[in-house]
Amino acid sequence: MKKTIAIDMDNVIVDIETNWINIYEQEFGVKIDRNEMLGKPEDMAFPDPVAARNLLYKPGFFRYAPIMPGAVEALTELNKNFEIYIVSAAMEFPNSLAEKYDWLAEHFPFISWRNIIFCGDKSVVVTDFLIDDHLKNLDFCKGTPILFTAAHNVNITKHHRVNNWVEALQFLREHV
Incomplete structure (x- = not known):
């Protein structure tokens, strides 16, 4: 067995990290440095955590990652x-x-x-x-x-x- x-x-x-970084930049024009994300809770790694979290509800977010x-x-x-x-x-x-x-x-x-x-x-x-x-x-x-x-x-x-x-x-x- x-x-x-x-x-x-x-x-x-x-x-998902790469996808989130790319979509955040597309939506808000802010490039996120992956190194600055290290050790931070996922949405808190973005300048606007609420806006970043809201991206997860956007149609296509998970489909095209x-x-x-x-x-x-x-x-x-x-x-x-x-x-x-x-x-x-x-x-x-x-x-x-x-x-x-x-x-x-x-x-x-x-x-x-x-x-x-x-x-x-x-x-x-x-x-x-x-x-x-x-x-x-x-x-x-x-x-x-x-x-x-x-x-x-x-x-x-x-x-x-x-x-x-x-x-x-x-x-x-x-x-x-």
Whole structure:
């Protein structure tokens, strides 16, 4: 029987940081330096946090976000030895449900709709591994939590950290 992995979308397989920076600049004409985002809560990394948060409700925000480097190759390989579930707390942004589903269908057509979980609370998901960028999800993981590096979590020392999909693959290969 294959081991199971729950994989978050935002800042794990979807490059939400880059998307947010680009859309913020398009909307407000302000270029955000990614280095200045390090260690700050996500929306607080922008000059106008309320305006930045409101962008998350804009149609197309989630649908057209870029893919994280190496994500397709990594999930393609992992799919051979693990049962993969994509788990997103999409209920926080209800307009993102269809956009995230369509995004997944485009970039990861080999992941069945049966393996996509849109929820509000990830603590109900029980898998052998959880790859996520937020402690609020990892702290309640019943399996092995894996912290995927994002600007907002660079100062976190809790849980095993991976900085990219090359490191994630290496760690998971050792734990098949």
